[in-house]
Amino acid sequence: xxxxxxxxxxxxxxxxxxxxxxxxxxxxxxxxxxxxxxxxxxxxxxxxxxxxxxxxxxxxxxxxxxxxxxxxxxxxxxxxxxxxxxxxxxxxxxxxxxxxxxxxxxxxxxxxxxxxxxxxxxxxxxxxxxxxxxxxxxxxxxxxxxxxxxxxxxxxxxxxxxxxxxxxxxxxxxxxxxxxxxxxxxxxxxxxxxxxxxxxxxxxxxxxxxxxxxxxxxxxxxxxxxxxxxxxxxxxxxxxxxxxxxxxxxxxxxxxxxxxxxxxxxxxxxxxxxxxxxxxxxxxxxxxxxxxxxxxxxxxxxxxxxxxxxxxxxxxxxxxxxxxxxxxxxxxxxxxxxxxxxxxxxxxxxxxxxxxxxxxxxxxxxxxxxxxxxxxxxxxxxxxxxxxxxxxxxxxxxxxxxxxxxxxxxxxxxxxxxxxxxxxxxxxxxxxxxxxxxxxxxxxxxxxxxxxxxxxxxxxxxxxxxxxxxxxxxxxxxxxxxxxxxxxxxxxxxxxxxxxxxxxxxxxxxxxxxxxxxxxxxxxxxxxxxxxxxxxxxxxxxxxxxxxxxxxxxxxxxxxxxxxxxxxxxxxxxxxxxxxxxxxxxxxxxxxxxxxxxxxxxxxxxxxxxxxxxxxxxxxxxxxxxxxxxxxxxxxxxxxxxxxxxxxxxxxxxxxxxxxxxx
Amino acid sequence: xxxxxxxxxxxxxxxxxxxxxxxxxxxxxxxxxxxxxxxxxxxxxxxxxxxxxxxxxxxxxxxxxxxxxxxxxxxxxxxxxxxxxxxxxxxxxxxxxxxxxxxxxxxxxxxxxxxxxxxxxxxxxxxxxxxxxxxxxxxxxxxxxxxxxxxxxxxxxxxxxxxxxxxxxxxxxxxxxxxxxxxxxxxxxxxxxxxxxxxxxxxxxxxxxxxxxxxxxxxxxxxxxxxxxxxxxxxxxxxxxxxxxxxxxxxxxxxxxxxxxxxxxxxxxxxxxxxxxxxxxxxxxxxxxxxxxxxxxxxxxxxxxxxxxxxxx
Numbered sequence: 001x002x003x004x005x006x007x008x009x010x011x012x013x014x015x016x017x018x019x020x021x022x023x024x025x026x027x028x029x030x031x032x033x034x035x036x037x038x039x040x041x042x043x044x045x046x047x048x049x050x051x052x053x054x055x056x057x058x059x060x061x062x063x064x065x066x067x068x069x070x071x072x073x074x075x076x077x078x079x080x081x082x083x084x085x086x087x088x089x090x091x092x093x094x095x096x097x098x099x100x101x102x103x104x105x106x107x108x109x110x111x112x113x114x115x116x117x118x119x120x121x122x123x124x125x126x127x128x129x130x131x132x133x134x135x136x137x138x139x140x141x142x143x144x145x146x147x148x149x150x151x152x153x154x155x156x157x158x159x160x161x162x163x164x165x166x167x168x169x170x171x172x173x174x175x176x177x178x179x180x181x182x183x184x185x186x187x188x189x190x191x192x193x194x195x196x197x198x199x200x201x202x203x204x205x206x207x208x209x210x211x212x213x214x215x216x217x218x219x220x221x222x223x224x225x226x227x228x229x230x231x232x233x234x235x236x237x238x239x240x241x242x243x244x245x246x247x248x249x250x251x252x253x254x255x256x257x258x259x260x261x262x263x264x265x266x267x268x269x270x271x272x273x274x275x276x277x278x279x280x281x282x283x284x285x286x287x288x289x290x291x292x293x294x295x296x297x298x299x300x301x302x303x304x305x306x307x308x309x310x311x312x313x314x315x316x317x318x319x320x321x322x323x324x325x326x327x328x329x330x331x332x333x334x335x336x337x338x339x340x341x342x343x344x345x346x347x348x349x350x351x352x353x354x355x356x357x358x359x360x361x362x363x364x365x366x367x368x369x370x371x372x373x374x375x376x377x378x379x380x381x382x383x384x385x386x387x388x389x390x391x392x393x394x395x396x397x398x399x400x401x402x403x404x405x406x407x408x409x410x411x412x413x414x415x416x417x418x419x420x421x422x423x424x425x426x427x428x429x430x431x432x433x434x435x436x437x438x439x440x441x442x443x444x445x446x447x448x449x450x451x452x453x454x455x456x457x458x459x460x461x462x463x464x465x466x467x468x469x470x471x472x473x474x475x476x477x478x479x480x481x482x483x484x485x486x487x488x489x490x491x492x493x494x495x496x497x498x499x500x501x502x503x504x505x506x507x508x509x510x511x512x513x514x515x516x517x518x519x520x521x522x523x524x525x526x527x528x529x530x531x532x533x534x535x536x537x538x539x540x541x542x543x544x545x546x547x548x549x550x551x552x553x554x555x556x557x558x559x560x561x562x563x564x565x566x567x568x569x570x571x572x573x574x575x576x577x578x579x580x581x582x583x584x585x586x587x588x589x590x591x592x593x594x595x596x597x598x599x600x601x602x603x604x605x606x607x608x609x610x611x612x613x614x615x616x617x618x619x620x621x622x623x624x625x626x627x628x629x630x631x632x633x634x635x636x637x638x639x640x641x642x643x644x645x646x647x648x649x650x651x652x653x654x655x656x657x658x659x660x661x662x663x
Numbered sequence: 664x665x666x667x668x669x670x671x672x673x674x675x676x677x678x679x680x681x682x683x684x685x686x687x688x689x690x691x692x693x694x695x696x697x698x699x700x701x702x703x704x705x706x707x708x709x710x711x712x713x714x715x716x717x718x719x720x721x722x723x724x725x726x727x728x729x730x731x732x733x734x735x736x737x738x739x740x741x742x743x744x745x746x747x748x749x750x751x752x753x754x755x756x757x758x759x760x761x762x763x764x765x766x767x768x769x770x771x772x773x774x775x776x777x778x779x780x781x782x783x784x785x786x787x788x789x790x791x792x793x794x795x796x797x798x799x800x801x802x803x804x805x806x807x808x809x810x811x812x813x814x815x816x817x818x819x820x821x822x823x824x825x826x827x828x829x830x831x832x833x834x835x836x837x838x839x840x841x842x843x844x845x846x847x848x849x850x851x852x853x854x855x856x857x858x859x860x861x862x863x864x865x866x867x868x869x870x871x872x873x874x875x876x877x878x879x880x881x882x883x884x885x886x887x888x889x890x891x892x893x894x895x896x897x898x899x900x901x902x903x904x905x906x907x908x909x910x911x912x913x914x915x916x917x918x919x920x921x922x923x924x925x926x927x928x929x930x931x932x933x934x935x936x937x938x939x940x941x942x943x944x945x946x947x948x949x950x951x952x953x954x955x956x957x958x959x960x961x962x963x964x965x966x967x968x969x970x971x972x973x974x975x976x
Contacts, residue, residue: 342828348845396818396826464847464875
């Protein structure tokens, strides 16, 4: 006869408000096999756990049912408590009285009856539970960092400085990300490049970091501690070992009129190019879609002028196989595309630009060398209108969220403009000013009070061109919705931050969840902000949600410390919730018939067929064998097995049937 | 012939009779039989929704209920204001069972929401194949397509085209040989029903619309709303007064433009009913069309506008 203890939690009033907890404990006490049944206000608290531990010893319990919240929340807590009292942790189960009962029903008798049913079925399950023992797996102490912006750079450096190997993959020809495009950074107005480029160089030179630029993640297999990544190293058409980065090829390339991605389309670059002079690595790539040789079959000017003969037109994409133990996702964000703003004429009027384009105009390394010249005719704009929330917080545009960084960078833009054009007029249309952060609100006040930027609270409904001016039509809601029309020379849209191109596909490749806007989802919005739901994969920066540099850097360091903690163990402990094939002794009598249907059904390639031989070495039977390191316990094979020869440990058919029979 | 329910609304029987005439003229060749909703009533536009919420739903709901008796799935509503009311009622009744119950109780007849209101552009766009190959006299003009405020808004309810820069009418006029100009005030407010109470305001607002179209080199403004048409056409004297210009650009309905391209007669399409004579200016370069104010006296404003001017004085 079993000796089971049942512990009913009130969860404050979360459960007890609608469920009669003492009544549940009382009813369950009468069940055969239950020797101890009590209720308590907070079972997860220290006194609650002590109660469980003492009861195990006192009543010699051989099974525990904690009737509280979701096992997602506290199963590890209670199993640990049981283990401390000497009970095998897998003999402890949870009945979910909160999410499955008290939160979704009104207070009435039927709610308590349902709660009793939920506990009763768990009691029947526990009677069938077997002690299980956790599985140990080795850890590959190398981290993969995807994305070479400031988030990736910070995470890579922190992990590398903790003494672990890092492989960094960056899609573009250079690392640096959006931060390398910025002119100055708020709230101190220090030059973005000046603080970023030393970090970029550090990444390139760090003995623990292997950098793959112009590369993308092709596929991912494996699990925490033991990932297997395929990286596609796209053909640069340049031998990186020979190239010295002298730049002669770019100077002599005849195809010069290609819009520069780095300058956000405001400048040009040749077909063989480094995105910017401080690029890391400073080795050019050939853009095959624009190179005359690849389009027309002749030219080869770069090959002729290259002093080290590093040009390789026949170079092909390489696939690299890398084994890593943890992954940091730091793929960043993008800004909203022009199609969203027909009413603002973005894409139609040259002088309507978005925030990143303004950064390039203001940057000393930009197409105007930092002089304030508008794109259409190169004239200095006398009046500039900045529009915050272009797309953000606008459900009509499908983006209800706040892009978070725009209030600050708009203030910065207006300030930078006023610093360069003292007599100019800068107007900012805003909904609210969200400037929470150290020195942030002071920064916005400085723009308004010291630099004389005119803030107008209201939205812009339309921008159109008239007599060479951009007419910005909006409302001033602080003056009673008075219509405002400003004749501007240039308009800067603080267009919404959106998930980066390809974020969705990458998330699917890595089995990471994402939100409706394709930002990667954290495991818990408050308590596990840098982890994903996939063990061993962590998040850093704006790929999770729009965020500014200080926040990105903090999160990257957070993700790095998670990786370092993971790598501090010599082996990982895994839950023994895996599938096993019924292997009797002698194995000849295993119920597995060797049909091998489970082999292709396994999504993790964890099943293979094994020949069972007799003493003479003759094959007498073929049976399935499951690799405990690869099995994720999904149960697909269990459902598929025709002869019920496979069982999931902890969720065996016997246990599930016992649960059902109790209802 | 395909049967489709037809709700003309008050404008198409009165001030915008030519819209009704031209629509009927092209519907036949397009293969459509317009079946007028029996015993139809006012849609409640302009006033009901600012007075009484239930009334503003009950009026159009009654029309929807009557249309359901015809056994059709779609109802063509050429007037943009009527369309707005009908599509809103259709949407609100579908969204809330409670609202539907209440409204059905008020109108005293069942309303299942099985008939979907279609605006004129939706209708023409869906069936563009049925007039595309009947173009015998291409409408070879540079035109500004003016959508007005109600056809595309609110997007949540109309679910039709891009609210700030719609393209449907532009595509339609291209099909009949016209060139749709890129201009700035496609969906700007013309002043709508203020035409009666604040005619000067309508003059001011509509002047901006006409001025921009003329500036961009339009030879005609093509519209899909009787209110827009009457404001831009009938209130031309107020517009010219507000702008200090003498704009002569004609304002025609999309149905008239299609009819012309099909080779139908001007009278058949009601073009003779316009206040501003339908005479297209020469194709000109941008900015060249604005005439100096001195010439303002030339074409006399049509007599219909006179009473209002005196009323104001």
